[in-house]
Amino acid sequence: MSTHPAVVAVKPRAPLEIRNVPTVKPGKGEIRVKNEWTASTPLDLHQADGGLLIAEWPHLLGDGVVGPVVEVGEGVDNLTVGDQVFGFTWRTAKEKGHQKYVTSDAFLFGKLPPGIEPQAAVTLPNNAVTAWHTINVELGIDLPWPKPANFSPKEAESPFLVWGGSSSVGQFSIQLLKYYGFRNILTTASKRHTDYLKELGAAQVFDYNDPGVIETIVHARGDKAIPYIIDSIGSLDGSIRPLSKIATKGSKVAVMLPVVVRDATASLEPVYAMDVTENVHWAEGVDVTGVRTHFYLKKLQPEVIPTLLAEGSLKPNRQKIIEGPTLLARAQASMDALRNKEASGERLVWRVSDD
The missing domain is CATH 3.90.180.10 (Medium-chain alcohol dehydrogenases, catalytic domain)
Known part of the structure; x- marks a missing residue:
């Protein structure tokens, strides 16, 4: 051979x-x-x-x-x-x-x-598929294909938070949500990515380096739950703990696995977890799940992703x-x-x- x-x-x-x-x-x-x-x-x-x-x-x-x-x-x-x-x-x-x-x-x-x-x-392939799978399967949002003319999701005006919008999964999540008619997409990123993420479809971009970012997002959501949240980072301290303070009863949260409990350093090995509820207290009524992408519709890569890429709906x-x-x-x-x-x-x- x-x-x-x-x-x-x-x-x-x-x-x-x-x-x-x-x-x-x-x-x-x-x-x-x-x-x-x-x-x-x-x-x-x-x-x-x-x-x-x-x-x-x-x-x-x-x-x-x-x-x-x-x-x-x-x-x-x-x-x-x-x-x-x-x-x-x-x-x-x-x-x-x-x-x-x-x-x-x-x-x-x-x-x-x-x-x-x-x-x-x-x-595109791994993370565009991951974004689609997260929205469609993990969060249970209908993404009909081909998209019908004048299609609009029932949650089109509801806030949808993507934590880590400048990540690969974050960028594709924002673009897919925009393509399917979501108009109130919130995301976090460093300031230098603000304009680009708004170009992709984000309505508001919050600076995650701001010490008051959690309070700012809570204020923006008002007294209503954010129905859908994607954590495209999966860091225990960097994203999961902050999101546990933002999600309230009625929120669905999808976290990219593994949970990074500790990054590797020159002297320490990394520590991972596969349970998104471990070491974190989520409010009662929050539906949180960990995302593993390796199960998805067979039409995604041969048909959906190339079509959206060709027409410019996915950059x-x-x-x-x-x-x-x-x-x-x-x-x-x-x-x-x-x-x-x-x-x-x-x-x-x-x-x-x-x-």
Whole structure:
């Protein structure tokens, strides 16, 4: 069997390594893609530093893929060899995003729309899907597709709070809410992102660095509950504790998992939790749930995300391109940038294949 290079974590907090892994032929309903670009995610850091959800080492990383289809399995009729695709793949080693070739189900990919650069497109699949899944499944909001003409949600004028609007999930959440007619989208971010988030659809942007931000948001909501809240950060102290003081009876809160109890430092390992009620008191009548994205409608990536991207209803995240002379150098530099929190409001994107 032929092999190709892949980026792996070999043990917690160790430098990344390159391993040669099998190049898997596509089975029924699958395609094989030559992966040209990927984007690092917080999950990569959580796994590399804390071993989150890793059963055995070494562990392949990544879930974002952009590149040409190089082989098509039986029963695939919507994609052909040579099609440029982008996708969100994660389940087994052959599907991980930080390797030269990715083999996975065709429904996890969509065609790259004309005029969209691959390094921009790779910012979408995982977190646009996450935003949709959070709104539709975790919060129970109807997102009909195709969207009917003159569609308006019954909660269109109600406040909808997205904590961490400049994050990737936050940006896509705001855009999807705007697309479906929500007009009172509240969000938090540092001041430098205010204008951009309003351009994406936010009605009000609150500075989370302001010591009085909780009181400001409580005052803005008045005596009514904020019906829906998305926590796109999932930090115990940075987002969950503040939101527990904002959410009241009647609020539905969706928190991105894992809960980061403690970030990694030079001397301390990170601490994570998967229970969004642990160490936090929520008011009676608050419905809070943790979000894991890996269950979603099969039409999302092949149809919904490419269509919204092509028509401009979803804008890619801004990108910070990570350069380096080798695959390993780029992967490690991106991991270090994640660890050091060097990107704000943009995704860390890097080339996988050089040929």
